[in-house]
Amino acid sequence: MSEPTPKPPPTILVVDDNAAFLDNLNELLGDAGYAVRGASSCRAARACAREGFDVALVDLRLPDGDGTALAAELKEGAPDSEVVLLTGFATLETAVAAVRAGACAYLMKPCAPQELLLTLEQAMRQVRLHGEKRELARRAQMTEKLAAVGTMTAGLSHEIRNPLNAAALQLSVLERRVRKLPDPQQGPLLEPLLLVRDEIRRLDHILEDFLQFARPREFRPGSVDVPALLRRVVDLLSGQAEARKVALEKGPLDESLPPVVGEEERLRQVLINLCLNALEATPAGRKVTVSAGQEGERVWLTVDDEGPGIPQDVRDRIFEPFFTTKAQGSGLGLSIVHAIVTQHGGTLEVGSAPGGGARFILRLPVSR
Template identity: 75%
Template sequence: MSVSHSLSAPHVLVVEDNAAFLDNLRELLDDAGYRVTGALSCREALERAEAGFDVALVDLRLPDGEGTELARELKEKVPESEVVLLTGFATVETAVAAVRAGACAYLMKPCAPSELLLTLEQAMRQVRLHAEKRELARRAQVTEKLAAVGSMTASLSHVIRNPLNAAALQLSMLERRVRRLSAEQQPQLLEPLLLVRDEIRRLDHTLEDFLQFARPRGFRPEPVEVKALLRRVVDFLAGQAEERQVRLELEGDGGATLPPLRGEEERLRQVLIHLTLNALEASPSGGLVRLSVSREAGLACIGVEDSGEGVPLELRERVFEPFFTTKEEGSGLGLSIVQAIVMQHGGSLEVVNAPSGGARFLLRLPLMS
């Protein structure tokens, strides 16, 4: 379970068995810009905590348990959160118990609104600090992976690609000789030969992912017509969509009225082909993959939407990480390369869940003025 760090207001879970006091707290915190979830008991609080929260305000005495024990359980459920205990019967023993339970603060009821809001802001600073530490750790891990890729690149290029090319050449010659044989002899020999050819191609594509990720090319932008770009992608993948029995469509006029994009058509086509192929793979037979485009100020917003199961919230931040993949095969670099190309174009890429329940990748790219 993770803390809810969205662009929305900070989320406060208030656990208080006095309904009138709970309503007062909710009103005060709503006015202060917090998003509030209320609970009247320990059991209800633990259920509400499943959705995540930033700070919990917990009454010390509840009808079905002690606030100190609940504080400990909430911290275990959402480790990067903070808990503030409230009580009308403060003693040295309860203060010590609050600290042991992992509470960051301890307030007497009734407390002044200014004191409560100040304590909440201090707790939110701790929550933000936890998030920053987690992000720094994630970036350090990504940096280590990138360094490893860079050090491997030269070796991969010489040690693997040269013999791989030689093997592909010899295999091509062997295939031509087999096809000169009688029709009865060919199937038995071609089946393993074609299997090896496909595996060599797969290895070559994986190697190309490594090389492209470690050695990004220079950027030479030119005007790129949006509609023509999207139309080429849809036409190119129409056959694969038909094989998978998935409908592939371009919504509306395909951006015919938009100014050109500023970029490299070949690389933008690579981005859209990769996103659309992922969408086709995620969609069940009889499903739909839709490409759409709209204008947002000086940007073209291109959407690639599938009818699959969507991307779980906890994975949305990770899908662009190098080497992260949920597939059994693949290098885990595809979306990292896609994001790098998009960023080089001065754009952005995010994944959300579509209203239909599938995944929707939103690609925003600058238009030429």
């Protein structure tokens, strides 16, 4: 299994009808580590912008429209991106128009390579700030939902758990009595009884999710052996994988991986949850692969499935409390997993597996 795919380079959209200028910028920016897409008209720029970009370099004079108007349009369509206007004829009016269009910078053509690269780095800094603000807003929203869960927890614990336990106890007594009956009489009675028992267990699991999410345990970090952790999880879930007719496999595993900082029990919970989701999403006859490796001061772990994958719009919300695409469940499973990983000083991302299914990438700091 290959290592997690690194993040793609920043994308620069260059809009200019001068073919030689486009070629020069493509070479210069490519050597600087940017991915470059060129467009020679407003129409072509709009088509390229739909694929996404980080910074757009837009010439003021284009054959089918005004660059200032295009800049405003691009900025409106991608508010987290930035626009830099280029012109060979600078005036006070064009500078004012650039500001009004939402451009973060204004460059004269021809501009020195260092000046252009510095401007792009400043623009990328703004792009990263937009991303950080969005992430902070997302975390604030999750915190609000967590507070709401905490308020509900005390009442749920008393009002639901106690009668649920009483019902489970009486159901167990009833099941023992039914199993003492002759075999022909047991079948019609056991079927609805076992269905009720499974539903009580499901409710108990949902309640446990609420309790765990609202009242996380105190973090007591130690050193966790990653290869041993993966083997233990695969062994624990081998029976469930076999029942689903799905292969649960370990990818290439370096036994010399350094230990990570964390609690073995809670990291096992994280991997079990991710693997169970992967097994559920994978059709019979296919496989789920768990792998691990090292990049710098972090150890990465991946869980890859061969299911239908996760759409991009769902990926943006998948760790939100109460968000779920399943017909049943609390929508807290992945939120709990994400909270545990964050408490460990790690990160959790979702992407696409090499086989087209979903890939969850967990990164944890190495224990020193």
